[in-house]
Amino acid sequence: MEICDRYGRTIVDIRVSITQHCNLNCIYCHHEGYHERSNSVKRAEMTAEEIQRLVSVSRRVGIKRVKITGGEPLLRHDVFEIISKLSKLKGINEVSLVTNGVLLDQDTCDRLKYEGLKRINISLDTLDSQTYFDVTRKNMLTKVLDGITHAQNSGLNPIKINTVLLKGINDTRIREFIEFAKKTGVILQLIELMTFDENNDTFFNRYHVDPSPIEEVLEGIAKHIEVRQMQQRKRYHLNDGTVIEIVRPMHNSAFCANCKRLRVTSDGHLKPCLMREDNLIDIITPIRRNVSDEEIYQLLLQAIALREPFFKE
Ligand code: SAM
Numbered sequence: 001m002e003i004c005d006r007y008g009r010t011i012v013d014i015r016v017s018i019t020q021h022c023n024l025n026c027i028y029c030h031h032e033g034y035h036e037r038s039n040s041v042k043r044a045e046m047t048a049e050e051i052q053r054l055v056s057v058s059r060r061v062g063i064k065r066v067k068i069t070g071g072e073p074l075l076r077h078d079v080f081e082i083i084s085k086l087s088k089l090k091g092i093n094e095v096s097l098v099t100n101g102v103l104l105d106q107d108t109c110d111r112l113k114y115e116g117l118k119r120i121n122i123s124l125d126t127l128d129s130q131t132y133f134d135v136t137r138k139n140m141l142t143k144v145l146d147g148i149t150h151a152q153n154s155g156l157n158p159i160k161i162n163t164v165l166l167k168g169i170n171d172t173r174i175r176e177f178i179e180f181a182k183k184t185g186v187i188l189q190l191i192e193l194m195t196f197d198e199n200n201d202t203f204f205n206r207y208h209v210d211p212s213p214i215e216e217v218l219e220g221i222a223k224h225i226e227v228r229q230m231q232q233r234k235r236y237h238l239n240d241g242t243v244i245e246i247v248r249p250m251h252n253s254a255f256c257a258n259c260k261r262l263r264v265t266s267d268g269h270l271k272p273c274l275m276r277e278d279n280l281i282d283i284i285t286p287i288r289r290n291v292s293d294e295e296i297y298q299l300l301l302q303a304i305a306l307r308e309p310f311f312k313e
Helices: 048-061 079-087 106-115 129-136 141-153 174-184 202-207 212-221 253-257 284-288 293-305
Strands: 013-017 065-069 094-099 119-123 159-164 187-191 222-227 234-238 243-247 261-264 269-271
Touching: 013 048, 048 079, 048 261, 048 284, 048 293, 065 079, 079 094, 079 106, 106 141, 119 141, 129 141, 141 159, 141 174, 159 174, 174 187, 174 243, 212 222, 212 234, 212 243, 261 293, 269 293, 284 293
Parallel strands: 013 065, 013 261, 065 094, 094 119, 119 159, 159 187, 187 243
Antiparallel strands: 222 234, 234 243, 261 269
């Protein structure tokens, strides 16, 4: 059954962080809006069974799709088991994953596909190796580019490339990305840089790019523009078949009004909004006490009741 929050939004997606660990150190990372308060957070990851239980009950509130994230989800030794368990749940139509792509060798991609992964997003903010190092502090560009090829070979299509727009780093090189998308057939997803406190964020103020001029250019060259239900994201279809999606979360009331997502932190807290850390609900303690499905369901309802658009009209 679909359940609406107080703002009439149904909840269809759940975004589950399965670890806080990462093998890159991106200069802009928002850590899925969850900042470690102590080392214990790193140790307290939900197990595959706990994630399965939570997602299983979440079907009762209308969840149909699961996105696995992190940290870097492929660092979890049991990531295949997690995907296998979730993709077998009746009523879950899609299990997808967002990764930095560093660990995507051919065997990994084949196994992800085999266990039931439907789609993959691969983060890539630059096609230049020095800039890649400057952004991530690791020399891994070749591995990521190979990872994209491996994912395609495994049939993990469509592949989306997540590119965070960063002033002076990649904002003048959008054409190169479009060429890359055309050549490889990936969907290019350009994401506006986010912050949780723009007044006190010098990094944000230095690197934030307003996507409007890019959208204007795309409007001029697109043969068709689609507005997706999810967060009113615009998808531009070019004549040559290239697809570019723009994600504009900042000060975008339409984005929030169409958010259908609940989040779960790696240590088992329900998170009603990416932008807030003050209204989390501990779900892992009850799950570890082996409470009934009904109690887990009630906690999911509580989290949904706390949902509120961060940016409003
Ligand atoms: N390690 C994985 C990866 O790199 O894709 C998954 C975790 S990462 C936090 C998930 C996505 O969030 C990535 O595509 C990343 O580019 C995006 N992201 C991280 N920080 C962001 C920010 N400040 N603004 C916008 N997007 C951000």
